[in-house]
Amino acid sequence: xxxxxxxxxxxxxxxxxxxxxxxxxxxxxxxxxxxxxxxxxxxxxxxxxxxxxxxxxxxxxxxxxxxxxxxxxxxxxxxxxxxxxxxxxxxxxxxxxxxxxxxxxxxxxxxxxxxxxxxxxxxxxxxxxxxxxxxxxxxxxxxxxxxxxxxxxxxxxxxxxxxxxxxxxxxxxxxxxxxxxxxxxxxxxxxxxxxxxxxxxxxxxxxxxxxxxxxxxxxxxxxxxxxxxxxxxxxxxxxxxxxxxxxxxxxxxxxxxxxxxxxxxxxxxxxxxxxxxxxxxxxxxxxxxxxxxxxxxxxxxxxxxxxxxxxxxxxxxxxxxxxxxxxxxxxxxxxxxxxxxxxxxxxxxxxxxxxxxxxxxxxxxxxx
Numbered sequence: 001x002x003x004x005x006x007x008x009x010x011x012x013x014x015x016x017x018x019x020x021x022x023x024x025x026x027x028x029x030x031x032x033x034x035x036x037x038x039x040x041x042x043x044x045x046x047x048x049x050x051x052x053x054x055x056x057x058x059x060x061x062x063x064x065x066x067x068x069x070x071x072x073x074x075x076x077x078x079x080x081x082x083x084x085x086x087x088x089x090x091x092x093x094x095x096x097x098x099x100x101x102x103x104x105x106x107x108x109x110x111x112x113x114x115x116x117x118x119x120x121x122x123x124x125x126x127x128x129x130x131x132x133x134x135x136x137x138x139x140x141x142x143x144x145x146x147x148x149x150x151x152x153x154x155x156x157x158x159x160x161x162x163x164x165x166x167x168x169x170x171x172x173x174x175x176x177x178x179x180x181x182x183x184x185x186x187x188x189x190x191x192x193x194x195x196x197x198x199x200x201x202x203x204x205x206x207x208x209x210x211x212x213x214x215x216x217x218x219x220x221x222x223x224x225x226x227x228x229x230x231x232x233x234x235x236x237x238x239x240x241x242x243x244x245x246x247x248x249x250x251x252x253x254x255x256x257x258x259x260x261x262x263x264x265x266x267x268x269x270x271x272x273x274x275x276x277x278x279x280x281x282x283x284x285x286x287x288x289x290x291x292x293x294x295x296x297x298x299x300x301x302x303x304x305x306x307x308x309x310x311x312x313x314x315x316x317x318x319x320x321x322x323x324x325x326x327x328x329x330x331x332x333x334x335x336x337x338x339x340x341x342x343x344x345x346x347x348x349x350x351x352x353x354x355x356x357x358x359x360x361x362x363x364x365x366x367x368x
Contacts, residue, residue: 060093215252
């Protein structure tokens with residue numbers, strides 16, 4: 001098996017999406033299964049709203065000990081009752097060999113791998129091995145690792161692929177970050193988009209509940225994900241979210257979920273793409289201009305590097321860098337571009353400028 005996953009061979013995750021309307025797949029249910037009554041009450045309400053896939057956490061990996069870690073295998077029969085009573089497919093998270101074996105024995109339809117587990121190659125291989133032993137055909141969904149590491153995410157998918165799982169999908173739930181942020185797990189959309197660029201046949205589902213961490217952020221994040229071409233949403237919904245045993249701030253009632261879903265705009269690909277092609281050609285032309293301008297900038301940076309070498313000056317001058325960042329970000333904001341975007345751009349430009357100047361100091365000069 002090569003290092004890249006052969007996504008062309010993948011089958012669709014489910015056949016429950018409405019092919020005529022091109023609506024995304026919606027998976028919904030409580031963060032945690034707490035009781036049979038809570039599970040069934042939530043499922044019945046979601047089924048009435050047309051939700052086809054029910055999710056509930058049976059095992060809950062927690063950051064610190066002492067928190068609610070799920071009811072365990074005792075909750076699996078509740079999922080079976082959901083399927084029998086409502087006809088919904090069922091899904092839950094697995095993190096160990098034992099979890100996988102219990103879920104398979106209980107007939108859970110869809111398995112997903114959590115962010116902490118997908119970051120652990122040993123755990124992923126253990127799960128892949130047990131799924132292969134049981135000849136589980138999927139679907140299996142893999143959340144992105146807690147850290148923003150695309151290769152680790154792909155590696156987790158590849159281990160399952162190598163185990164014979166072809167019905168694979170990815171879940172984008174954002175990435176952990178230190179300190180206060182607007183979002184619980186900042187999305188870093190570019191990582192998910194790069195996954196899509198590499199493997200266009202791989203279904204990618206957005207988890208706005210875990211990205212936002214607040215129920216009021218679910219609607220805008222869901223719309224943004226759909227606008228970016230995501231294939232579905234997995235949203236936490238609880239019959240009484242304010243009393244939920246875990247993550248109550250990011251769960252919504254089934255009625256609220258129905259309202260959110262009804263307000264989403266589903267973009268349809270209709271009409272001629274001639275104008276779009278013309279605009280894309282314009283983008284290509286501008287990108288080439290950007291590359292040329294950056295090349296000119298780097299030539300000047302190399303000249304600066306030669307000057308610093310002749311005068312025994314250090315490459316990095318912190319005050320100058322701070323002034324550049326502040327002025328460029330201010331200019332970008334005035335032109336309606338995001339401050340964080342411009343900070344990222346000029347951080348990368350500065351890093352390359354420093355690299356070029358260090359090459360000059362080390363005698364690796366470029367003959368212009």
